[in-house]
Amino acid sequence: MYLEDLEIGMTVKTEEVIIDKKKMMDFAAEYDPVPIHTDEEYAKSSRFGKLIAPGVMSFMAVWAKYIEVDFFGDQLVAGRSTKIEWNKPVFAGDILRGEAKITAISPRNPYNGIVQLTMVIYNGENEQVMNSVVEAVVERKVK
Numbered sequence: 001m002y003l004e005d006l007e008i009g010m011t012v013k014t015e016e017v018i019i020d021k022k023k024m025m026d027f028a029a030e031y032d033p034v035p036i037h038t039d040e041e042y043a044k045s046s047r048f049g050k051l052i053a054p055g056v057m058s059f060m061a062v063w064a065k066y067i068e069v070d071f072f073g074d075q076l077v078a079g080r081s082t083k084i085e086w087n088k089p090v091f092a093g094d095i096l097r098g099e100a101k102i103t104a105i106s107p108r109n110p111y112n113g114i115v116q117l118t119m120v121i122y123n124g125e126n127e128q129v130m131n132s133v134v135e136a137v138v139e140r141k142v143k
Contacts, residue, residue, distance in 0.1 A: 002075050003113040003140045006102055014065035014098040019053050021092035027057040052089040059084050059130060062098040062121050071102065072138050077112050080135040088129040095124035103133070112137050 028037035032054040035042035043051040070076070090096065104116035117134045 003138045011101040012069045016095050016097045017061045019094045024053045024092050028054050048089050055086045058090040062096050075139040077137040082134045084132040086130045112139050
């Protein structure tokens with residue numbers, strides 16, 4: 001959709017995704033090798049009692065589901081920024097789902113504008129585990 005086709009408040013929900021333990025540990029080993037993500041014995045003695053998923057990995061698992069239903073399609077030029085806040089830990093086997101809402105639209109030049117997308121991510125108990133604010137550069141209808 002072009003910038004002019006989008007409206008503040010438009011919302012989409014993602015399909016659920018299960019956090020797979022092997023994928024979680026492989027990701028952690030390569031990109032976030034801290035004991036709370038990689039060492040089961042260490043994690044048992046932590047306040048969480050078990051391994052927690054790397055936050056970025058958890059976000060990206062839901063983001064991949066968002067891309068299947070994204071607002072922008074071929075009119076997406078590029079991402080501009082992403083801010084992620086983690087509110088609760090995510091564990092192997094957790095089921096996550098997201099709700100993405102357009103929260104701001106700003107024309108930038110005759111060719112594109114910035115769309116702010118706020119995504120709230122929930123676990124299977126309907127607890128908010130994280131939220132993010134993403135800015136995307138989206139094409140305008142050229143006249």
